[in-house]
Amino acid sequence: MDIYEHFVQYYETDQMGIVHHSNFIRWMEEARVYFLDRMGFGYDWMEAEGIISPVVEVSCQYKQMVHFHGCVQIKVKIRTYNGVRLCLDYEMIEKESQKLCAAASSTHCFIDKKGKILMLQKACPELDEKFKDACVRGS
Amino acid sequence: MDIYEHFVQYYETDQMGIVHHSNFIRWMEEARVYFLDRMGFGYDWMEAEGIISPVVEVSCQYKQMVHFHGCVQIKVKIRTYNGVRLCLDYEMIEKESQKLCAAASSTHCFIDKKGKILMLQKACPELDEKFKDACVRGS
Amino acid sequence: MDIYEHFVQYYETDQMGIVHHSNFIRWMEEARVYFLDRMGFGYDWMEAEGIISPVVEVSCQYKQMVHFHGCVQIKVKIRTYNGVRLCLDYEMIEKESQKLCAAASSTHCFIDKKGKILMLQKACPELDEKFKDACVRGS
Amino acid sequence: MDIYEHFVQYYETDQMGIVHHSNFIRWMEEARVYFLDRMGFGYDWMEAEGIISPVVEVSCQYKQMVHFHGCVQIKVKIRTYNGVRLCLDYEMIEKESQKLCAAASSTHCFIDKKGKILMLQKACPELDEKFKDACVRGS
Numbered sequence: 001m002d003i004y005e006h007f008v009q010y011y012e013t014d015q016m017g018i019v020h021h022s023n024f025i026r027w028m029e030e031a032r033v034y035f036l037d038r039m040g041f042g043y044d045w046m047e048a049e050g051i052i053s054p055v056v057e058v059s060c061q062y063k064q065m066v067h068f069h070g071c072v073q074i075k076v077k078i079r080t081y082n083g084v085r086l087c088l089d090y091e092m093i094e095k096e097s098q099k100l101c102a103a104a105s106s107t108h109c110f111i112d113k114k115g116k117i118l119m120l121q122k123a124c125p126e127l128d129e130k131f132k133d134a135c136v137r138g139s
Numbered sequence: 140m141d142i143y144e145h146f147v148q149y150y151e152t153d154q155m156g157i158v159h160h161s162n163f164i165r166w167m168e169e170a171r172v173y174f175l176d177r178m179g180f181g182y183d184w185m186e187a188e189g190i191i192s193p194v195v196e197v198s199c200q201y202k203q204m205v206h207f208h209g210c211v212q213i214k215v216k217i218r219t220y221n222g223v224r225l226c227l228d229y230e231m232i233e234k235e236s237q238k239l240c241a242a243a244s245s246t247h248c249f250i251d252k253k254g255k256i257l258m259l260q261k262a263c264p265e266l267d268e269k270f271k272d273a274c275v276r277g278s
Numbered sequence: 279m280d281i282y283e284h285f286v287q288y289y290e291t292d293q294m295g296i297v298h299h300s301n302f303i304r305w306m307e308e309a310r311v312y313f314l315d316r317m318g319f320g321y322d323w324m325e326a327e328g329i330i331s332p333v334v335e336v337s338c339q340y341k342q343m344v345h346f347h348g349c350v351q352i353k354v355k356i357r358t359y360n361g362v363r364l365c366l367d368y369e370m371i372e373k374e375s376q377k378l379c380a381a382a383s384s385t386h387c388f389i390d391k392k393g394k395i396l397m398l399q400k401a402c403p404e405l406d407e408k409f410k411d412a413c414v415r416g417s
Numbered sequence: 418m419d420i421y422e423h424f425v426q427y428y429e430t431d432q433m434g435i436v437h438h439s440n441f442i443r444w445m446e447e448a449r450v451y452f453l454d455r456m457g458f459g460y461d462w463m464e465a466e467g468i469i470s471p472v473v474e475v476s477c478q479y480k481q482m483v484h485f486h487g488c489v490q491i492k493v494k495i496r497t498y499n500g501v502r503l504c505l506d507y508e509m510i511e512k513e514s515q516k517l518c519a520a521a522s523s524t525h526c527f528i529d530k531k532g533k534i535l536m537l538q539k540a541c542p543e544l545d546e547k548f549k550d551a552c553v554r555g556s
Contacts, residue, residue: 009443009446009447009450010153010154010159010446010450010460011153011159011161011443011446013153013154014149014150014152014153014154015149015152015153015154015155015156015157015207016154016330016332017154018154020149020150021303021332021333021336022150022300022301022303022304022307023300025299025300025303025336026300026426026428029300029426029427029428030426033426033427033486042486043427043485043486044486052294054294054299054340054343055299055340056339056340057337057338057339057340058299058303058336058337058338059335059336059337059338060335060336060337061334061335062332062333062334062335065332068154068460069450069459069460069461148304148307148308148311149307149311149321150304150307155469155471160442160471160472160475161439161442161443161446162439164438164439164442164475165287165289165439168287168288168289168439169287172287172288172347181347182288182346182347183347191433193433193438193479193482194438194479195478195479196476196477196478196479197438197442197475197476197477198474198475198476198477199474199475199476200473200474201471201472201473201474204471207321208311208320208321208322288431288432288437289431289437289439291431291432292427292428292430292431292432293427293430293431293432293433293434293435293485294432295432296432298427298428300428346432
């Protein structure tokens with residue numbers, strides 16, 4: 001699986017001299033968009049299909065402080081998928097030191113433009129198949 | 140005219156130990172929304188009327204560093220209004236010291252939901268009147 | 279226990295037309311600072327004592343979408359405290375509807391300015407006492 | 418001169434369905450850091466020299482709305498430099514359409530770690546030379 005790279009910006013730091021913890025939640029989104037793109041289900045495609053995927057839950061464990069001008073590599077894996085909910089795991093590694101700086105996860109459901117919960121098997125069998133497949137393969 | 144108060148948040152600081160300059164642009168929006176609310180043209184009203192007011196230009200001069208846990212008082216005044224464009228001035232004052240920390244301005248046009256430029260005199264005479272009035276009165 | 283109120287800003291929305299989920303993590307910080315202030319351990323005091331309190335872990339469950347111009351009430355409670363780690367729970371309620379919009383928690387350690395882990399009982403018995411007390415009292 | 422590319426993130430959008438205007442101010446910083454890096458005066462170097470370069474003024478004219486998933490190309494040029502103040506111009510172009518989406522500028526002074534204003538000719542002749550040179554060459 002491809003690795004997404006985020007270059008740490010100055011405006012992401014706080015007065016502790018490190019990246020503010022809320023930015024990791026945003027980087028998860030960056031990596032997730034990239035990951036789905038690579039799977040062939042990019043944002044444009046999702047939007048054309050009328051599928052929106054809100055965040056139901058996030059969690060993040062901070063392991064190592066991250067500094068400005070660094071680069072963080074993010075690996076995304078599917079942890080679970082049951083047809084209506086997708087749970088992703090994120091491994092964030094500081095590129096230079098190759099140290100784990102955060103381990104995170106996010107859970108998503110799928111809705112249409114009116115906010116109705118979608119079962120992907122019906123609404124988009126192609127995507128459902130791909131997620132199931134990725135679960136079995138372990139990423 | 141009422142004064143809007145923004146309490147500085149930790150996540151608004153950067154590694155220089157002060158508020159990151161980009162946040163002042165956001166505070167201008169906070170003060171603008173509050174200012175229009177007080178004039179009787181709150182966001183709900185604008186939305187019900189179908190009027191959107193994009194930012195055409197912003198500028199900000201930074202006079203004094205602002206720190207976490209401080210409070211910034213913001214005064215908004217109409218500088219110019221010509222029926223299609225509204226230019227607002229902002230005075231940002233650090234509450235405790237009463238020092239000017241920034242002087243800023245923003246320019247806005249008015250569009251409908253399809254993106255068409257609106258002349259307020261036609262689209263919303265009530266708002267047009269109020270803006271003209273506030274120009275004359277000097278705030 | 280006092281309730282912290284956050285007024286939702288326009289710049290906190292995303293193109294789904296709701297508040298972007300990453301902002302809830304920032305609101306937790308706002309409420310936490312307020313909560314510690316009310317306990318008598320404000321940011322100024324912590325800094326004068328040389329105690330920094332990094333975030334070790336966050337999690338947030340999103341229950342209800344939150345919109346611009348709304349107000350979110352946040353209650354903070356101590357879930358656990360063992361002398362080196364403090365775990366806080368957050369209940370976020372949309373003011374008008376009084377619906378729960380998010381349930382969250384954060385875990386913190388305490389370090390000095392050199393990054394050394396502090397045991398609060400030694401480093402700051404006053405704060406240690408207060409946290410233990412608040413645990414027993416259930417808030 | 419190299420062109421900096423920023424990939425638009427979902428969390429940068431607002432409920433108008435476009436990038437929130439405050440993010441352009443942050444992209445200017447991204448491009449500025451990149452630009453100084455390419456000139457041989459990267460952040461690490463500046464920090465080792467003890468030179469901090471606060472923002473004194475910013476302005477941005479918004480020409481074209483920018484959407485999620487797009488890419489914005491940013492060119493940075495030195496407009497003026499007088500030994501104590503540096504003024505940069507930014508041209509932001511939406512990559513796919515090659516349309517100008519924003520024209521901006523920022524002004525900076527130079528200070529040491531104690532906040533004292535620096536004259537670069539004395540404090541860092543190397544950097545002073547480079548800025549003067551770039552002014553003459555027109556970028």
